[in-house]
Amino acid sequence: MPLLPKWFLLITYIFTFVQVSAVSLTYLQPTNIVLEKRFSDPKKDEFSIRNVVPRLISRSLSVIIATTLPAMLPFFGDIMALFGAFGCIPLDFILPMVFYNVTFKPSRKSIIFWVNTIIAFVSTVLSLVGAVASVRQMVLDANTYSLFVNM
Structure with missing residues (x-):
């Protein structure tokens, strides 16, 4: 029996889903651009049927593949932790602070520095x-490897 109320767990799952959806849209954007350049017709309007249908299919397939393959990985949570340690933390917390100090050169006596x-x-x-x-x-x-272990 969970130690938290069911409504709290439901809200947590919903917010996690919304956050992961937004992040996946951001990180899949380079893939989407490559696929759209390959399958779209630049002579047609951006929202023409000729360009919308391939965009819808390619984006849907990329999301399905980007969801299924990681779910198959036995160490998905561990790999995400490694990516977070090397990717997200530096991009979100380290580099902006360093760039601010380098760009605006606040005094070493200032609190912001x-x-x-x-x-x-x-x-x-x-x-x-x-x-x-x-x-x-x-x-x-590594000793407990099996497909879809995190599902």
């Missing part, structure tokens, strides 16, 4: 710890 520096440093440490932990978990999970 030190807040940015502390955020970048702590995020770097968390990124390294997350990477080590996810690789460790992959090694531990």
Whole structure:
């Protein structure tokens, strides 16, 4: 029996689904551009049937493939943790702080400089710890390999 009310778990699942949907749209955009260049007709209007149908089919197939293949991976959660440690944390927490300090050159005596520096440093440490932990978990999970194990 869960320790939380069912409505709370339902809301958590809904918000997780919405967040993952938005993120997948963002990360699949380069794939969508490549597919649209390959299957669309540049001489036709962007919203013509000739261009909309291939776009709908190619985007649907890319989402299906991008969902099915990771679900088959036995270490999907661990791999996502590794990608988060090396991809999301630096892009979201480290680089913006460093770029702000480099671009605007706040005084070393200002609070904004030190807040940015502390955020970048702590995020770097968390990124390294997350990477080590996810690789460790992959090694531990290697003995229990099976397809669709996370489903």
